[in-house]
Amino acid sequence: MKKIYLLGILATIMLAGCSSAKPAESTSASADASAVESKADKTTTAASENKTTFTVGFDQDFPPMGFVGDDGEFTGFDLELAAEAAKRMGKEIKYQPISWDAKDMELTSGNVDCIWNGFSIQGREDKYTWSKPYMKNDQVFVVKSDSSIESIEDLAGKTVEVQTDSSAEAALKENTELANTFDKLQTVADYNTGFMDLEMGGVDAIAMDSVVANYQITKRGGNGFTVLDTPLSSEEYGIGFKLGNETLRNEVQKALEDMKADGTMKAISEKWFGKDVTTLE
Known part of the structure; x- marks a missing residue:
């Protein structure tokens, strides 16, 4: 009887040891998964910061701000401003026509970097990260x-x-x-x-x-x-970025202010409207 009793105790101890090992493995696996996710997040962030393109979302039927010209190419006052800003940021401009009622989805998904197309700030103040009004x-x-x-x-x-x-x-x-x-x-x-x-x-x-x-x-x-x-x-027009994307907003804002200071913004405005209609301060 004592022998059987002792064997029972040993079996219990061994089972306890086995069961305690499993959570340790699970914890280790979770830590590894978290490390992988963290690394992936950092990689995604780095890729976002190192983008070489600047993708502008716009309504292609909204002249003179953004539209399809007689030559079949995208053109317009806002698109020219955006192209000049991209040039000064060292990025390649990419025009992305969108359905206007799908603009939030386009921005949230990352399909576009901003909405720049006669975009009114009023009533949308808290939905986007905005540039300063320019018109x-x-x-x-x-x-x-x-x-x-x-x-x-x-x-x-x-x-x-x-x-x-x-x-x-x-x-x-x-x-x-x-x-x-x-x-x-x-x-x-x-x-x-x-x-x-x-x-x-x-x-x-x-x-x-x-x-x-x-x-x-x-x-x-x-x-x-x-x-x-x-x-x-x-109302006033501004450039709308994904809420919280202040880094890109600040980069574009600096380009705009430099364009204002050296007269480029005025020249583009006079080309499209015959006078300087911009209000950037």
């Missing part, structure tokens, strides 16, 4: 010149169109008192289509950025369309 803009209503609409009040009972997820749409969602007077508020993918809808009589007015409205009207001969005197809202 002022109004949201306005555009109507056909031969229509009976002469003021915002005349939009009552009319059909108004706005680009999806635009600043004008956001402004009208806030100004429900005005929006509720419309017969219909509908969205469109881009303002080129919006102007065609207005021209053909499919809508009575478009709510949009004044800088884009004036360009579109000039492009169409300067006649046939009128911008109502009272703006819907006022």
